[in-house]
Amino acid sequence: MNVSDDLEKNQQPLVEREWSRREFLLGAGGLAVVGVGALFAKSPIANAFQSLRPQTTDQGHVRLYQGDFYFDPNHMQWRVGDQVTLHLMNQSPNRPHEMWIGRGFDTTPTEFGPIATGFHTDFWDGVHINILEAYHVSNWVTNNAIVTSQVSPHPWLVTGPGNGNFSPTLEPGGYVTWSFTVPNKPGRWMYGCFVQSYIHYDEGMRGTIDILPAKV
Ligand SMILES: [Cu+2]
Structure with missing residues (x-):
């Protein structure tokens, strides 16, 4: 052997x-x-x-991660009247990302046909927000949201309408935290990143939020 x-x-x-x-x-x-x-x-x-x-909702502290090219999670469920503290973190090593919430698309004509460059309706219109944390933020367009408190200094804050929809843009490794009361805008909403026009969104940087009616 x-x-x-x-x-x-x-x-x-x-x-x-x-x-x-x-x-x-x-x-x-x-x-x-x-x-x-x-x-x-x-x-x-x-x-x-x-x-x-179906009643399970994301409330309290909600974490949302950005990457190349995704949101994790890509679905959330909020309830009208709930207090949400949203932590948004960009985990990409080298790309900036933003976060819009809206409905419908605004399009821009290109030689390949019209492409979506953003949501038509801005979820954040008229919503009061408190900015609690901001690190490595490129800019934060607030559009028609009402910023009731913010960290300082905040040179990245772009207030007022006319600069595009509400959206923080985070540098690689950046994060922001803001709190708000879920507004009375029930139904399905979409979130997405429109950096490089439609490319990030099309590659998968998008998700859905179902907003449930307030508890009676
Ligand atoms: Cu992106």
Whole structure:
């Protein structure tokens, strides 16, 4: 018997043990999932769970990450009247990103046809915001939002209408935090980044926010 045969012989049971253990774990896991699923499907808890699920809202501190080219998460659910403190962080190592919230598109004609360059309706119109934190901000257009408090200094703040929609633009590694009360604008809204016109948005820097009516 040579050395390699001997090794093979010694290792064989080990491999088998590993395999069977993995198989056991997978099998047990599968069974557990099926078991819980079956239990839920039959129990009234399933119905309660389903009816509760659409009610889940992002409130309090909400974290939203920007990257090349995505928002994480790309869906949020807010409720009218809730207090939200939004932390927006640009995790890109080398690209600036912005964040608009709106509905409908404004388009610009190009040689390839019209492209969307921003949202037509600005979600932030008339909304009171408190700017709590700002780090490595290129600029922050406030448009028709009402800034009730802000950090200082704030040379990056571009106040008043006529400069585009409400949108902070963050440098790589930058972040901002602002708080607001979710305005009475229920329904589906979109968020997105329109840096380089439509390119970031088209590459995936977009998401949706469902705003639920106020709790009665
Ligand atoms: Cu972007």
